[in-house]
Amino acid sequence: MTHPYLRGAAHPRVLAHRGLALPGQHVEENSFAAIAAAHAAGAVYVESDCHLTADGHVVLFHDDTLQRVTGDPRAVAEVTLRELEQQMEGRGGVATLTQALESFPDTRFNLDVKAAGAAIGVGWIVAEHADRVLVTSFSDERRRVALEAAHPARPATSPGSRTIARLVASVAAGLRPVAMRLLTGLDALQIPERQGAIRVLTPRLIRWAHDAGVEVHVWTINDPQRMRELVAMGVDGVVTDRADVALETLTR
Template sequence: MAHRGGARHPELIGYENTLFAFEHAVGLGYRYLETDLHATSDGVVIAFHDDRLDRVTDRTGLISALPWSEVRQARINGREPIPRLDELLDHFPAVRFNLDIKHENGLVPAADVLRAANALDRVCVSSFSQSRVRRIRKLLGPRLCTGYGDRETALLRFLPFALPSQGACLQIPEHYKSFTVLTPGLITRAHSRGKQVHVWTVDDPPTMHRMLDAGVDGLITDRTDLLRQVLTDRGQWR
């Protein structure tokens, strides 16, 4: 899965979460793209990681405090506009998106966009925030694919039979602070419940091979070039 479109691919440095990056990933053969969502002050849902424009654009300011008329003028790396969620869904009709809704104010606007685009069957919403996962499930119902939140992931690790059924996959880091999240037992328990395990963010080939050997179902990477080569070498690139 192409994280922010492949943010650390040598040809994409500085262009994360842009149409340019997503088109590049699709050109490599990726059909699963990851992006982050924020809502502007007037409810326009955009693909952007940070809560402020400052780090990657030529503008400044808190996205949730700015209207779309201002945010749309920002240019990532001085060149690329910030894409809206509805634009991405329209531009890539054959692609599946993994969506990380970064703040509570984006939940209802994102749900509205997904309904209007009839896109529930080609997105998966995930977040380490249990409250956001729970709310988006309530807004869009059981048809929506969701990842598990932080509390549900802990349940699977320690009390697997208490795991709610609605989530489709675990999307987790190998480690969180000093805690090891991904273990062989967790993978086994997830698979026994029919749930996939996706690991983020994996950017070096030795770790990619190790994760795949351990049985994970998906890797989320900034280095789309390296993951493609690893999967090709293993005969798993399709």
């Protein structure tokens, strides 16, 4: 049965990658303002990343450190929420996961657990919002911990890198039974088109995923023509830095 996260929303899916942070607006990715901008543009889905602060708050932030965004070389795990709020002033404002879920009740969040320390907190927080949350991680272990922490609620989920690698290998080898086992329990398969020299997205992978009732979302796609081509291939959604462009291209 289709997870509520994927029900009643436009298809193909447009997932606003870290919100919508357009150049020249002094709004950083994953900030509260970036989420608000994605919502204002009409995005139903917002993709974001989760870290844990030194004082135990799950915040939406991509990098392990603050260096790229604020110039502070410290790790997110080394600063308090108050310190992070101060650094994000004038940059769109920091968003905790709780704030994001409560402030945007109509938004569906696609959450990548970036830090092991954040996994349990993510699970606890999203349990009350499981119908509109997808939990994923490059680490299958972090994903598992977050899902277990959310139990008995069941957020939607997409696999980590190791599972994806095994799935791609089984698809390439034509091992359908193995692929179908790997797809069991998943709601979406969120992948790049390629990983180095390896072609990840293929027609066979799309077909087998759909046979298993699993959607295929591709990241990170910003070119409108490529968006159209991928949807024509059968892709169910795109993760994009330009949700405004994608919405215009694919849904309007």
